[in-house]
Amino acid sequence: MGKKLYIPGPVEVSRDVMEAMCAPMIGHRMKEYAVLHQRVTRALKTLLNTSDPVFLSTSSAFGVMEGAVRNLVQKRCANFANGAFSAKWHDVTRRCGLEADLFSAEWGQPITPEMVDSALASGKYDAMTVVHNETSTGVMSPLAEIAEVMKKYPEVSFIVDTVSSMSAVPLDLAALQTDVCLAGVQKAFGLPPGLAVFAVSRRALDKAKTTPDRGYYFDFEEFEQNDLKDNTPSTPCISLIYALDHQLAKMMAEGLDNRYARHRQMAEMTRQWIQAQGFGLFAAEGYRSMTLTAGQNDQRTDLEKLKKLASERGYAIDNGYGKIKNKTFRIPHMADFTPADLEELFTLLEELLPEARG
Numbered sequence: 001m002g003k004k005l006y007i008p009g010p011v012e013v014s015r016d017v018m019e020a021m022c023a024p025m026i027g028h029r030m031k032e033y034a035v036l037h038q039r040v041t042r043a044l045k046t047l048l049n050t051s052d053p054v055f056l057s058t059s060s061a062f063g064v065m066e067g068a069v070r071n072l073v074q075k076r077c078a079n080f081a082n083g084a085f086s087a088k089w090h091d092v093t094r095r096c097g098l099e100a101d102l103f104s105a106e107w108g109q110p111i112t113p114e115m116v117d118s119a120l121a122s123g124k125y126d127a128m129t130v131v132h133n134e135t136s137t138g139v140m141s142p143l144a145e146i147a148e149v150m151k152k153y154p155e156v157s158f159i160v161d162t163v164s165s166m167s168a169v170p171l172d173l174a175a176l177q178t179d180v181c182l183a184g185v186q187k188a189f190g191l192p193p194g195l196a197v198f199a200v201s202r203r204a205l206d207k208a209k210t211t212p213d214r215g216y217y218f219d220f221e222e223f224e225q226n227d228l229k230d231n232t233p234s235t236p237c238i239s240l241i242y243a244l245d246h247q248l249a250k251m252m253a254e255g256l257d258n259r260y261a262r263h264r265q266m267a268e269m270t271r272q273w274i275q276a277q278g279f280g281l282f283a284a285e286g287y288r289s290m291t292l293t294a295g296q297n298d299q300r301t302d303l304e305k306l307k308k309l310a311s312e313r314g315y316a317i318d319n320g321y322g323k324i325k326n327k328t329f330r331i332p333h334m335a336d337f338t339p340a341d342l343e344e345l346f347t348l349l350e351e352l353l354p355e356a357r358g
């Protein structure tokens with residue numbers, strides 16, 4: 001028997017989404033696939049307010065994170081990190097044999113526009129990476145303000161991971177002028193893992209063509225040429241794309257503003273509940289995520305025990321990530337979750353907390 005997932009990803013997947021994946025299989029070079037691909041990419045452009053191409057990659061988001069630096073770092077990359085996943089991007093960049101420097105903020109703190117400005121003012125960089133919503137810490141950095149700074153540095157490719165924020169908060173790419181904006185679908189999109197989506201600017205596509213040794217699987221030029229035919233360079237995960245088509249239609253039916261408001265309401269509920277139980281909030285005030293909240297352990301709760309107790313009741317919960325495991329815990333509030341799902345979790349945890357506090 002599966003557990004109900006209250007972890008930051010893969011998130012709980014609705015039954016109707018799973019059923020959408022059972023559509024009859026088609027060939028990815030058939031006309032039927034081109035129709036599906038075009039419908040999905042058009043809806044993603046609406047979601048992101050962009051006229052730039054939006055590509056579908058059969059991979060985790062880290063595939064596109066690697067692909068972005070391979071395509072766009074010709075000189076040196078500035079990797080901005082404030083948690084496990086943003087720091088990993090620096091490791092990935094270096095493992096690709098690229099020159100890169102790491103600029104770190106303390107975990108729990110945002111990447112600030114001032115940090116970005118200070119680093120890029122050196123003139124050493126032709127690309128930068130930043131994570132909008134750091135899933136390991138529940139910190140949402142001020143992307144719009146960072147984007148304003150980036151307008152001073154048109155020669156620097158602006159590469160943004162929105163893995164756990166895309167579709168839960170407004171992302172206006174026409175205003176932000178990102179060069180790459182990427183996400184995996186197993187978080188706020190509410191799909192099973194295995195598919196990444198990414199918007200790429202014209203400027204970035206032109207630059208990528210002049211980058212040597214960018215590989216094949218994530219070559220932006222290959223994606224562009226195939227996208228012109230409403231297709232992908234290699235065989236895509238067609239069943240997941242059916243599910244994404246279904247989920248995008250659901251989003252539009254809910255209304256994007258309503259969707260964003262639901263995520264905001266759930267974030268506020270979760271923060272209030274965490275504090276009411278005597279825990280703190282790990283992320284700095286003013287920079288707290290709309291899709292998951294990191295609670296600060298109160299020094300008297302055995303989070304491993306709480307996780308085990310919840311598991312015995314049929315629920316998967318989180319007890320922190322990386323170097324802040326068991327010092328923090330994360331509660332997701334994204335995708336198809338509603339306030340009722342959170343109430344279900346809070347009721348369970350209130351029952352289990354006395355035992356976990358021994």
